[in-house]
Amino acid sequence: ARYCPRLPSSFIDYARHMPKKYVERMKRTVPKKVFGGRFGAPDVVEWKVHPEDYEENGARPWEQEKVSKNLEKENRYNQAVLGKKYYGLAREVKKKICDKEWHLFMGDRVQIMVGKDKGQQGTVIKVSRETSEVWVENMNCMLEEEMSGAAKYGIDNTFRWKEKGLSVLNGDVMLVDPNDEEPCNTEWVLSPDGSEYLRKSARSGFEIPIPSQALVTYEYIQPDKYMEVEGKDTKSTVVLTRTYIPKMATFADEVCEQHGIAPQPRPITYWY
Amino acid sequence: QMIRSIVSTLAPATRTTTVARRGFMQMFFDDEANFNQPELRPKKRPGRSWTSDELRLKSNTDLHKLWFVCLKERNMLLTMKKAYSSKARYMPNPERIDRVDETMEAIKEVVDERDEAVLRLETGDGAKPPQRTVTSFMGFTYKQEASEHLTKDGKKEFEVPMLDEDAYMMQKLWAEKEHMKKLERHDEEIRKEFQTDNMRRFKRGGPRTFNKQIPYKMF
Numbered sequence: 001a002r003y004c005p006r007l008p009s010s011f012i013d014y015a016r017h018m019p020k021k022y023v024e025r026m027k028r029t030v031p032k033k034v035f036g037g038r039f040g041a042p043d044v045v046e047w048k049v050h051p052e053d054y055e056e057n058g059a060r061p062w063e064q065e066k067v068s069k070n071l072e073k074e075n076r077y078n079q080a081v082l083g084k085k086y087y088g089l090a091r092e093v094k095k096k097i098c099d100k101e102w103h104l105f106m107g108d109r110v111q112i113m114v115g116k117d118k119g120q121q122g123t124v125i126k127v128s129r130e131t132s133e134v135w136v137e138n139m140n141c142m143l144e145e146e147m148s149g150a151a152k153y154g155i156d157n158t159f160r161w162k163e164k165g166l167s168v169l170n171g172d173v174m175l176v177d178p179n180d181e182e183p184c185n186t187e188w189v190l191s192p193d194g195s196e197y198l199r200k201s202a203r204s205g206f207e208i209p210i211p212s213q214a215l216v217t218y219e220y221i222q223p224d225k226y227m228e229v230e231g232k233d234t235k236s237t238v239v240l241t242r243t244y245i246p247k248m249a250t251f252a253d254e255v256c257e258q259h260g261i262a263p264q265p266r267p268i269t270y271w272y
Numbered sequence: 273q274m275i276r277s278i279v280s281t282l283a284p285a286t287r288t289t290t291v292a293r294r295g296f297m298q299m300f301f302d303d304e305a306n307f308n309q310p311e312l313r314p315k316k317r318p319g320r321s322w323t324s325d326e327l328r329l330k331s332n333t334d335l336h337k338l339w340f341v342c343l344k345e346r347n348m349l350l351t352m353k354k355a356y357s358s359k360a361r362y363m364p365n366p367e368r369i370d371r372v373d374e375t376m377e378a379i380k381e382v383v384d385e386r387d388e389a390v391l392r393l394e395t396g397d398g399a400k401p402p403q404r405t406v407t408s409f410m411g412f413t414y415k416q417e418a419s420e421h422l423t424k425d426g427k428k429e430f431e432v433p434m435l436d437e438d439a440y441m442m443q444k445l446w447a448e449k450e451h452m453k454k455l456e457r458h459d460e461e462i463r464k465e466f467q468t469d470n471m472r473r474f475k476r477g478g479p480r481t482f483n484k485q486i487p488y489k490m491f
Contacts (some may be wrong), residue, residue, distance in 0.1 A: 009320050017319075017320040018367060019321065019367055019370035019371050019373075019374050019444065020374075021370045021373065021374070022366070022367040024371040025370075037466050039407040039408035039410045039412060040407075040410065040411075040412025040413065040414040041410065041412055042405075042491075091349060091464065104462050124350065132460070219317070219319060224318070227314060227315055228319070229315065229316060229317065229319065232318035232319070232345075233318060233319045236423065239322075239326055239329075240326070240329065241329070242329045242330075243329070243330050243331040243333075243334050244328065244329055244330055244331045244332075245331060248390060248393070249390065250385060250386075250387045250390050250391065250399075251332050251335075251336075251383045251387055254333075255330045255332055255336045258332075267422065269420045269421060269422060269425075270420075270421045270422070270423070270424050271401055271402060271406070271418040271419070271420055271421070272419075272421065272426070272428050
């Protein structure tokens, strides 16, 4: 059998099983109204948030901070459209690193190369592919107040140390080679049997395995330990058993045959 | 693996219920344990949608059964969504509806693929209706799917090589408008390039003197 391995950086994500339409709806980059039937002219699309206007930051589109920002943006954009005012789309600064060059995952051991925590090592707690940023536990922290503007309401403000994102593009973090516990450059190399891609340190050639924390998703903590829901989920053994036998009959004809429905005589039709 | 269900491929379609509260209408409602929850418990959360590769393993009969299982699930979820919104509450895990939709789209994709293959082998033309180029009264030329007719002599739209006066004028004006839009977009890009951080923050004009070494991309 021939293997078609995929780069782990292309499919490993906390939200990999989230439906794409749901993510789009949460980002609000969906059409509000589509004016079609324009006799060949392109459709006029009214957007909630224009796809080119969407600003990426580290948060997921369904997290509270992002949801409120997207709603604000939707409001501003639609007010400008209604008032026929000029609305400048957000400045697009492309920061996404391609899958081939991305090698950081949740739970990885990395070393900070800049800032006051320079030289220290820590574990990755959050990854944002769109902005090429990585959050490391207790590293690169900034004092932040719990509630901004609390003094106005007379509430005593509490401060806490909150991690800031580290840019992978600028080389703020580097993966640590388990061999000598020093930062190293990594490459994606096909395994000897050609079944999967491995990340190898450029210095020692040592394979750095992907941490199990990286495979955690909203649905499961470990893929093997997923709890199947009775009555809603199909068992994987049932899913992977092949029942398809190709036949020279269309779907409708085959199903009718199975149910014992006699084929109806079809009149001659003309397509134009 | 956790995938949306074929409840059973061989067992009968009806499910026995121990609690027949609503009787026949029970199929339109979710599990009582899931009512008014902010988020479903992991044991009650259905899994991901079927991928088209997994569906390609299944026979047409299985796909036919799965379609109706998905349809019933979708009806239940949409009923619950309506019920929640009528009470001004949020539905827990609304991505369930998108997952079912994804599965149904994938089933249709696989079925269309199989039909296309069979019909192409048998007839030479695929399952999809032929696409014809058509000119509208405004002069736009676009592709349109042919429709089925019982008679040969129905009204047929054609692609027209020469446009009449109005359509010709319309196309000229449209092209001019698109050209101006393109120029404006280009100008906008140039303007953004020359903007500095201070200009963005204070919304004031840029430096009064220009460095003549910068190449003028606008011309």
